Amino acid sequence: MTSTENKEKIIGLVCERSVELKDQLDEKGCLKDDPNVQIIKVPCSGMIQPIMLETALKNGADGTFACGCRIGDCHYREGNKFLRERLLGTRMPKIKPSTDQRRIQAYWLSVLEYEKLQEMVGDFQEYLKTIDSSDAATGSASQAVEASS
């Protein structure tokens, strides 16, 4: 039993141009500050398919988040905007309505904003503890997706 046992397992899909995590990850790719958070990098948040987040939840993650650059500053112009719209359900392919959207969040942060990411992931973990998994109400994603503006 490790000390991380009672914490929530989170998968984070992070754009390699947003928050700089070079010095923040252990050898398994988890956050050093919080080994329950597994980071998986992608070249742009616009590459993240809704099915990737759904897969994380289906395979046992308590929560999952996507992290891209500040809205307005995508290196490829529109990637984060599109992901945001997919999560909000206004752009195809959308996130499946049957997924528990309370367990999905999205953050929009620049290279310089690791502290903010840490803070928001911490809040997310606290929030995950309060929700009841049997009650898989599909809460609105909008609040979560707007989180960092």
Next chain:
Amino acid sequence: MYTERLQTFTLWIEKGLNKVFSQKYNPFYYHGALPNFFIWTLFISGLLLFAYYVPTMTKAYPSVKYITEQIPFGNAFRSIHRYAADGMMIFVLLHMLRVWFTDRYREYRIIPWLTGVILLTITFLVGLTGYLLIWDQEAVNLTSMTVNLLGALPLVGAGLAEFFMPGGKMVDFTLTRLLFLHLAIPGLLMFFLWMHYLRITRPVTDAPAPLYLLLLGGLFMICGFFPVELGADPNRAAFSQSISFDLLYMWPQWLAVKGWDAGWVWALTLGVIVALLWLPYLHKKTLRGQFAHVKFENCTGCSLCYHDCPYEAIEMVDRDDDTRFKRLAVVDAGRCSNCGLCVGACAFKAIEIPRRESADVLEEIKVALATTSS
């Protein structure tokens, strides 16, 4: 690379601006839209000036004087036109610096960059001719300096000088030609702006209304506090008069007054233009010929990727192989940025970028969860 530091610098400024403006209204996120705002402001304020301007030696000055003193809000329009021109140059330069600093100016963005350098040159020429049209004593002095500089060019110099000052004299043609250029070059600007957007899907040409209001408010304030003035009548005044240079547009003339040789002024001007055109080729190529690939057997022809590609790199073509699908996505290798937005758009696992397969991402997610939950 030095570019990384420039990028961090830009992001640091933007982080500060996000605190002031919030992410939604951060002016840096509308760096291409703000020059567009000034284009429209200049066009509208310029229309009124054009309606009253008379491009002849004897009437040019009185017509500007009439606009300044007689027409209701005439001088307000002159001031707006003047300061919007300064704003235009400042925001075009900021736009250029931002795309350079954030490394968004090379490879698949080469067309926007090269046409951008042309747009910058055009902006400069429009402003320069505009300053000469005022035709007070200052403008007349600036005109002869400008023609002197033009005359110093090898080969074409003599012809250009003759074009503006036939027989070495300022005549009515001088002004008609300046006015012609001042109106025709913006037409060219529109043409190159169209080219600028050729490879950009949905260019952001509009900023949110509050930003426009802020800019307009700022512009009106500057116009109110520092209304533009009209110098002495060139038909009467003594020749010698001090000139105040707007260095955004009149730096060649300023350098000439400071004692620079015309040859050096030209060397600097052309050197800057050539250096800017060259800049993207100095950087090491990072794509190395990578581009998105379509798996023909999976593609349903739904065209979602085609709509979402930010660099117009995907084309939908007809297909007549043994599938029930009518269309197929095809990627233009030269335009592709290798960004993966098409991967995010495709629900059929039919398109992939070589540097990150979507199947690998899914696999990593599963592996990570398998090892910890046991």
